Amino acid sequence: MGRLCKREGSVYMAVQHVSLGVTIVGGGMITNDLLLPSLYHLQRTGLVRNIDICALNTPPLKELKENREFQEAFPGQDFRPHPALSEGPDKLFPELYRDVVAAMAPGNMVVVAVPDNLHYGVVQHALEHDQNVLCVKPLVLKYAQAVEIEKLAAEKGRFVGVEYHKRCDRRSLVARRAYALGQFGAFILGEAKLIEPYYYRFSNFQNWFTCDRTDPFTYIGCHYVDLVYFIAGLKPVEVSVHGVKGKFPNGNEAFMWSHGRVTWENGALLSVTNGLGYPDDAAGSNDQGLVMFCEGKGRSGLLFHDDHYRGVAYSYQEGIGPGGSRYNYVSPDFYRVVPWEGPGYKPVGYGYESVAGITQAIHRMESETAGMAPEAALKARRQIIRKVDAQGLIATPANSSINELVVEAARMSILQNAVPVRILYGEKPHIEIKHP
Ligand SMILES: NC(=O)c1ccc[n+]([C@@H]2O[C@H](COP(=O)([O-])OP(=O)(O)OC[C@H]3O[C@@H](n4cnc5c(N)ncnc54)[C@H](O)[C@@H]3O)[C@@H](O)[C@H]2O)c1
Secondary structure, three states, X not given: OEEEEEEOOOEEEEEEOXXXXXXXXXXXXHHHHHHHHHHHHHHHHOXXXXXXXXXXXXXXXHHHHHOHHHHHXXXXXXXXXXXXXXXXXXXXXXXXXXXXXXXXXXXXXXXXXXXXXXXHHHHHHHHHOOOEEEEEOOOOOOHHHHHHHHHHHHXXXXXXXXXXXXXXXXXXXXXXXXXXXXOOOEEEEEEXXXXXXXXXXXXXXXXXXXXXXXXXXXHHHHHHHHXXXXXXXXXXXXXXXXXXXXXXOXXXXXXXXXXXXXXXXXXXXXXXXXXXXXXXXXXXXXXXXXXXXXXXXXXXXXXXXXXXXXXXXXXXXXXXXXXXXXXXXXXXXXXXXXXXXXXXXXXXXXXXXXXXXXXXXXXXHHHHHOOOOHHHHHHHHHHHHHHHHHHOOOEOHHHHOHHXXXXXXXXXXXXXXXXXXXXXXXXXXXXXXXXX
16 A cells, blocks of 8 residues: 655655554553553554563463453454463563564564663664664663664664653643743743652562662653753753652562752752652542743743643542542543544543654654665665654654653762762763762
């Protein structure tokens, strides 16, 4: 199948419709709550062909297979599990994703949804095997790794999109435009908050959310740091993060709460509070929001986003809300399945739109270059990637690696009692401890 499409300049070229084979690496919460249902819907639209999911062992794969909401929303749709479900629940397959990805034909898509500290290895492996990548945030935990990924992706002409879904929230997009038009003035002081539910402490988080690997700022604070960068276009130049430790039920020690201060290139300050502790009994499902005060001409400006209570509250007959609660603040904005003209239900919300946006970008790039000679296709893919980088809407290694600098600085700071860590830009961006 083909159609004519106008690309760069005025040359019309044949476009082949390809559909993407997708392998999701990681079968945990984010795969269940957002990635798989979004990809199921994209399978319906023809963008996605087969879906394979590779996890560390079989229990999460079984849960995904048995998820009633998927069966109701996406009747007849399914994925191929790796390892096979006949394997025992305790047998671990940490390297299996390597074979599954290596077996894919070039130019398809790997979705990386493993714990933060494993992203780097999986993304590199996918690129080495000529795959495009959708990676959940944060892309990686070190700036140097983001640069390596950017280089490898450019060399291969394969797309890497980082799934910072808050960028796709309409309120962020409206704010980005309004800020660029100068409607607020210049950001000067702000507060960002994202407190995830207490019940997370009883999940698989116990096995990886440990002090040596991550912390609340790195895990969720990065969303709002990215958002301030996305809205205001300012670069962060200093980070200090204080952590409060606690223990998971299995005895592993973690930073359960964190308080960060990010200084921006114009001297603005952002306070970032995060934690795994929003009460399960509360109306939730978590607490989050952003406030930005700005300096204008003869008056100040304000951006206030309540991302917690979005104006919808339900009280259920049963305790079907997050954490088993009955009364809930329901966000129709992030991700919900709703009735539509087709079978089952369809996903809506900025979470879905973010996954769809990256998948569509990859699909478009592969479709537009499918019929070309290899060298020409590589050149064209590189051009398309550079255009997305420059546009700055989809987060890519090239346009969002301030996030890796911030995360790297935050990890250094939280492990050394909130020492301020500076981010230095220039030819070789790097971080260093700020000495008094
Ligand atoms: N708001 C967001 O953008 C958001 C929300 C939640 C999670 N995340 C990110 O998603 C990632 C995963 O988080 P989660 O909440 O789903 O965690 P989780 O602990 O629920 O799931 C992790 C999954 O990774 C799998 N896994 C671990 N090692 C593996 C390996 N070697 N090979 C294959 N699979 C392996 C496990 O089997 C498990 O299914 C993290 O990076 C997290 O930061 C992002």
